[in-house]
Amino acid sequence: MRLRKYLPLLVITILFTGFLPLSGAAQNVSVVAAGTAMTNADVIGLVETGMSDDIVAAKIQAAPATAFDTSVNGLTALKAAKVSNAVIRVMISPHPAVVSANPYSAANPAVGGNPDDPIAPHSPGIYTLTRGADG
Secondary structure (H helix, E strand, O other): OOOHHHHHHHHHHHHHHHHHHHHHHHHHHHHHHHHEOOHHHHHHHHHHOOOOOOHHHHHHHOOOEEOOOOOHHHHHHHHHHOOOOHHHHHHHOOOOOOOOOOOOOOOOOOOOOOOOOOOOOOOOOOOOOOOOOOO
């Protein structure tokens, strides 16, 4: 009977103390990972361990910072380490520009649209018609 009384408190204590060190460790790992930029040596290491091109490319694109040497000598060293052309292409442009899929965005205005045509794309909003003194 006494166990039932303290069981919720015991469970909460175990959960709190059990997960607290894990969350701190995860934060420390992310701080260390965020503090270093991904380099050619990191990519060569991933390729040498047998990682597929799509995994290496995804890791490059997910890296918060990169410091790749894409000079002629750097590219030659990458090819000598058997890094594929697809991975090298991602290394050259690791964070491509984001293209908006919204046709109404300010970055992609309607070309030659008639503002009086109800079928033409318009920016969303609430519009009111006010009549002036002339009509």
